[in-house]
Amino acid sequence: MTNESLYQSLYRIRRVEEEIAKVYPTDKIKSPVHLSIGQEAVAVGVCEALETRDIAFGTYRSHALYLAKGGDMKQMIAELYGKDTGAARGKGGSMHLIDLPKGIMGTSAVVGTTIANAVGYAYALKYQRKDAVVVSFMGDGATDEGVFHESLNFAALKALPLIFICENNQYAIHTHQKLRQAQANIWERARAYGMVSERIEHNDVFKVYERVKAAVDALRAGQPGPYFFECMTYRWKEHVGPNEDYNLGYRVRSEAEPWMQDDQVPRIGALLDSSVRQPIEAAIEAEIREAFAFAEASPFPAQSELYTAVYDEA
Amino acid sequence: MTNESLYQSLYRIRRVEEEIAKVYPTDKIKSPVHLSIGQEAVAVGVCEALETRDIAFGTYRSHALYLAKGGDMKQMIAELYGKDTGAARGKGGSMHLIDLPKGIMGTSAVVGTTIANAVGYAYALKYQRKDAVVVSFMGDGATDEGVFHESLNFAALKALPLIFICENNQYAIHTHQKLRQAQANIWERARAYGMVSERIEHNDVFKVYERVKAAVDALRAGQPGPYFFECMTYRWKEHVGPNEDYNLGYRVRSEAEPWMQDDQVPRIGALLDSSVRQPIEAAIEAEIREAFAFAEASPFPAQSELYTAVYDEA
Amino acid sequence: MTKPDLDRIITYTEALREATDQEMGRDPSVVIFGLDVDDPKAIQGTTKGLLQKYGKERVFGTPLAEDAMTGAAIGMALAGLRPIHVHIRMDFLLLAMNQLINVAAKSRYMYGGKVNVPLVVRSMIGKSWGQGAQHSQGLYSFFMHVPGLRVVAPTTPYDAKGCLIEAIRDNNPVMYVEHRILHFQKGPVPEASYTVPMGKARITAIGEDITLVGISYMQLECLRAQRYLATVGISAEVIDPIWLSPLDIDTIVASVRKTGRLVVVDNGWTTCGASAEIAAQVAERLQDERPIKIHRMGFAPVTCPTTPALEASFYPTSRDVAAAAHCLVRPGTTWMPEERADLQCIDFKGPF
Amino acid sequence: MTKPDLDRIITYTEALREATDQEMGRDPSVVIFGLDVDDPKAIQGTTKGLLQKYGKERVFGTPLAEDAMTGAAIGMALAGLRPIHVHIRMDFLLLAMNQLINVAAKSRYMYGGKVNVPLVVRSMIGKSWGQGAQHSQGLYSFFMHVPGLRVVAPTTPYDAKGCLIEAIRDNNPVMYVEHRILHFQKGPVPEASYTVPMGKARITAIGEDITLVGISYMQLECLRAQRYLATVGISAEVIDPIWLSPLDIDTIVASVRKTGRLVVVDNGWTTCGASAEIAAQVAERLQDERPIKIHRMGFAPVTCPTTPALEASFYPTSRDVAAAAHCLVRPGTTWMPEERADLQCIDFKGPF
């Protein structure tokens, strides 16, 4: 982790998603997109603490995770375009991103499902004596689900090399956490299963990095897991789609403003000399242009693809 | 609650179950029975604090709850015999006891299911402005299930007039709690949802009564629920069936012995003068004889009953 | 059955809203809840205004907890309420199967008839705009399989309203299946309350040569196919089963007795689906009477792909249905109608 | 396919244990877990000794958490293990439907073929001794409905072993369906490892007049029915599909092409069940060839009652099957064989 790498990752995610939002009204992306704009710091802080061999599972809102973990941008944009060159050959779309060489094991449209998958993966890694950790991303909404409880219980029971990251943006679609949970204490619930658990306030990329790095180091040293981090953050855009939604009335813009003022992208950018920052930005802009051009130019999957990959017939 | 009523209830349950165990080898009861012998104090302590109008939901191990809540003994034994006069006309068996006039709303063979049903019932009572509380019985095993988490969260969110009773006998079939949960702190998990929660040690019928009575009084006074009580207890017999199972090797008899020495039936019996105790016992023995005779004499349901009660066609 | 008042045209979503509103007004035991029922989007408008009118005890959003909230709905029903539990995707019911099948469907029977569970579960099938693998499934055959449940999948605004009222008033658990694309349909709906009685199919076009049974959204494709077929002189009878459990097999059998040919077009996979049941029952019923020809259509036997390039071939279209019907009526010939703009499938435009 | 070694007779449970043991010995990526797999009863003995031999990392009991443990099994499979997840009742799979159908069945497709999920889910159907509403369901048609899953329901010890090995080695999620009563069956099983290849049915009796397809435990009742029928000069061909997905419909069709008559006896409800699928496919396939007669049998269309007085009529017996077959072969006549002690149904004796 360096300020450069942090900025590189933050800026890359922000700018890719801004481009997606810009392209979206043209209907070239004919599938739902759940943007992470405003929330990048969590994925970036976490992934800076990981190695490529470490494994991440995410939610349908995982552009940030995918990019922060090193996912291939071309394949991601092509996937959003439904193209054959996409990460899932167009069969998955934005909600089902995957990049195996980068340890991105998949993202799911059904809330909570990947939490359990991550637990199983961590169990396997431990059994295989592999020197890698698993990270399981979830929203605050996912912690309402029974699978959250069952997964945490099993992970604690087996002391798995696993880090749970709850991206608490306080909303599940338009429903605030306080309308879903009597107490705003997700991290305390996790602690009750017998794991180290902590809330990280303020969408602070350095704090996220530090705490997760310490956990990763401990796990690599063979100490028992899992860890739980409730990372407070905020979604700037609508739940799904490219626009803002403060007009809907379920939240007010003034709630968002402190988070916007605390935007981690310029915050980290400001720590860099412009001679360092500008080449980073320019390279990313070029990468983005290339990724979109790649997606545009790529073919759709052939009709015969409808019937492939249902089963592994090997 | 009086010592008489406690003893009456404890002795009644113990003796009914002893008779079931005695009859079982004759194969007159052709369905599984999960005996509560050793655990009676929890159901009795709880139900002594309830009124008939209060509602209870239980598990497949609910003979004690059914009887303590005032359930009809004849209908219960007839149900075990699969007779038309049974509580569920023979269609349910030991695992699906019900007695609506006594507020026993049903027991289920799938672990954890009635927890959520109890929550919904309590929601309805609150909406209907009814002066009754709901009690939800569950085993320690049931607290592993996701439905436990989801149910507690919703009950706390809506501050329902509901008391959760976890009968922690430390085992789910043959698997000890410590092989299923990293920490033995079910009550603490419950507390994290934002409810009053407490562990009651030693299978102590008075303590259970006192704590539950206080909760019932508070709920009747309109104070917000729910409450959670983890009641430590111990099963003397095998998980299912009439025998002991210390030979299986998953537990040792010495673990059971302190619980047996602390048996609540003679403990409470000893508080009564024998002139008080003996008529109680005699009446119960007569009731039991009558109940079994009733079951024996009752007819099986007619073949046409196979097709009735699938739908309410009213 | 009330005859449709042809003057009052409203959408399917408005019909759902109106049915709920009328029943909630009539009966204080009706409550409605589920993720997002009280949010600004109000389940595509189907719950709009209900919170304001009936208050948050009767209209409420829930935590993400499909399993326990289904169990809670059953508990409410046992306590005398008439809960409506709403899911924005049918796929999420897979989290609620235990309560639906092990508890709701069985409670009345396993408690010897002492209780009933007057519960309505609304769920929506998604299609187009990249709904993909996990937001597109039509899984109602699961509920048809299990005794104790009722299943209904209305196609028109008229039936949407009448079936919802019928479902709310029924004392049994009813799985009420909607389709996102049908939400946009408009049609005549009387303002006054009425029910569409369960177990009765509707003949939506009268014909002689072949019977087309179209389930849920596929009813629309069958009606379009009927028009394509008319252009080549084939007269198709079209049936909307509306209720899948109880299923009005008599109406279907009577039609096939006449036409001798049956195409069942399902809005789900065919294997062990509604189309298998209908085909099997018709074959059993008519085997001693006359030879018949049967053909089933439904989702391609694959997971639903997200890319529009493949999604288009995942679903049978009206032209596919017409071609298949043609093939049964005039065996040995092949024909595929030219696409007509007025018979095109409506696609949903995103974000979601 | 290896020919059965007729000398070595073992039980179905022992066949399961042996298959698991051999695969675990061969491949360290095979792990087995589920509620109570490591307890003294060892899932009716099917996991006996495995803990001692392979240790608690590879053989473990779990918390009561069907949903997450299924999800965890998928995660293990993604990481290269070959998990076997065991459930003592099929009814409990209703808690795992989301992971099974939304994740396991779809992962390969929705990730564009990049991953596979080599997972085996064993589950048991209960019968007799008051299993009742929630411990008796045969719900495999749900899994047949969904592309991406395989389904197998072996009847004999020989197939139990060979199919389990085949399932473990397959790279896809396989739903492995057992029946409690079949656990008591004995039969010839070679000691050496072998597979029973997927998608291939077995003709278990050759006949001319009628085809009986018996699924899971009902295969036994069909074989008994075949013997009852023989006493009145009716020659029944009996087929065990073994694999329900992929289903060997060709073998069934070829038989019905010959006999002209089909009775499908399922170990579940008929509506939208395996029997509906088989009947529909056979009807579709033979409609241009010859007239056929079809009859489906299965659970009564009610919830399973606990009392033995009603449970007996909930299930079709071999005599019911024989009577129904007789009715197809000799229409207009009725016949019900006298019960023969040697062809009686085995009942399970409790506690459970």
Ligand SMILES: Cc1ncc(C[n+]2csc(CCOP(=O)(O)OP(=O)(O)O)c2C)c(N)n1
């Ligand atoms: C099991 C399930 N229930 C409901 C939904 C519908 N849904 C999609 S996103 C969402 C909100 C999830 O909120 P959260 O976990 O906080 O994630 P965020 O969108 O805030 O990142 C809901 C309810 C779903 N996809 N899956």
Ligand SMILES: Cc1ncc(C[n+]2csc(CCOP(=O)(O)OP(=O)(O)O)c2C)c(N)n1
């Ligand atoms: C959902 C589900 N999973 C598994 C089972 C099998 N089973 C029956 S009883 C039981 C143990 C439950 O333990 P606990 O809740 O502690 O209750 P106890 O038997 O100790 O009273 C299990 C696992 C079941 N009935 N339901």
Ligand SMILES: [Mg+2]
């Ligand atoms: Mg959120």
Ligand SMILES: [Mg+2]
């Ligand atoms: Mg227990």
